[in-house]
Amino acid sequence: MSDRAPVPVGTMPDGSPILEARLEGDGLSVAILSVGAVIRRLDFHGHPMVLGRDDPHDYVDKTPQCGAIVGRFANRIAGGRFALDGTAYALARNEGGRNHLHGGATGFSRRNWTFTEVDARSLTLAYRSADGEEGYPGALDVTCTYAITGPGTLRATLVATTDRPTIVNLTNHTYFNLLLPPEGFPAPVVDDHVIEIPAEAYLPVDDGQIPTGAIAPVAGTRFDLRRPTRIGTQAFDHAFVLGRETVAEPRPVGRITAAGSDVALTVLATAPAVQFYDGTNLPKAGLGYDARTALCLEPEAFPDAPNHPGFPSATLRPGETYRQIIAYRFTKEDAR
Incomplete structure (x- = not known):
């Protein structure tokens, strides 16, 4: 730990301190909290x-996973149930008593989390998820490393190992808005943001936002975002398919611009899918945010992967290493 040690900024319900550390460089200033490994700013x-x-x-x-690392399994698991190696597991049904969402009520x-390394341009946090936590099998050791790796680029590397077969799906759940005022609040709606996702297929869902099992082409549908598309008010909360496997190095999975902003955000990642959520349900968090004021x-x-044999596996076994890399690259563009 360097002399840039995290500082206490609050207290958890059990009395342990909430710590914050900061990264600076290449045009970025980033604040990270120990709770949730949150990108606070x-x-x-x-x-x-x-x-x-x-x-x-x-x-x-209160926050709806705002800026946090979510897991042990991000997104939804139908009915909070899955089977692994012939054993059935029941998870918390924390989404309206119906489905398991983002790792449970206390995901x-x-x-x-615990800060283990901090310097000016990178830091690492660790968390050990106990066997049986939220209903998941096996103890899971997780690390999250945030690093400024180049101009305007913040990279998150998520690594996990287990002592028993389990399921793992980690992501970062930061809400972006390229038109925020200097104080960050109130946030304007993102309807005039423009999005581009290089996916040829998406996962249709039922009325509970659970994938039907189909992998459908985007061509000819409102989900065809392969060209820059104004977000508008169409209500997106869907997974877009980037491939069948996790790749070794991050590839572009989405690009965002906005009318009135000279900033573009490109998201790169190693995962096989990307969930695009337009913030329609933000008011439910009770934080004063209007619908669609961030995305x-x-x-x-793939969401609900353990319940769909045709989806890429999300199983992690002892001796294997789960690795997911997400990079956020901000660049200056001509004002739109």
């Missing part, structure tokens, strides 16, 4: 790019 050349809370306790009590986003691009495994 991300400024590009002095301008805020993400939703963040002034009160760190909001990340424990990784509301756990207090998420969440690189991840």
Whole structure:
């Protein structure tokens, strides 16, 4: 640990301190909390790019995974149930009593991680998820390393190992808005943001946002975002298919611009899918945000993968290493 040691900014319900550390360089200023390994603030050349809370306790009590690492399994698992190696497991049904969402009522986003390394341009946090936590089998050791790796680029590397077969799907759940005012609030709607996702297929869902099992082409549908498309009010909360496997190095999975902004955000990742969520349900968090005042691009495994044999596996076994890399690259563009 360097002399840039994290500082206490709040207290968890069990009395342990919530710590914050900062990264600086290449046009970025980033604040990371121990709770949820949250990206609390991300400024590009002095301008805020993400939703963040002034009160760190909001990340424990209220926030909808805002800026956090979510897991053990991001997105949804139908009915909170899955089977692995012939054994059935029941998870918390924390989405309206119907499905398991983002790792449960107290998933990784509301756990207090431990800073293990901090310097000016990178830091690492660790969390050990106990066997049986939220219903998942096996103890899981997770690390998250945030690093400024080049001009305007923040890279998150997520690594996990287990002592028993389990399922793992980690992502970062930061809410982006390229038109935030200097104080970051109130946030304008993202309807005039323009998105591009280089995916030829997406996962259709039922009325509970659970994949039907089909992998459908985007051509001829509103999900064809291969060319820059104004977001508008269409209500997106869907997984876009980038491939069948996790790749070794991050590839572009989405690009965002906005009318009135001279900033472009390119998201790169190693995951086989990316969830695009337009923030339609943000008011439910009770934080004062209006609908669609920020958007998420969440690189991840296929939602509900354990219940669909035709989807790429999300199983992790002892001796294997789960690795997911997400990079956020901000660049200056001609004002739109």
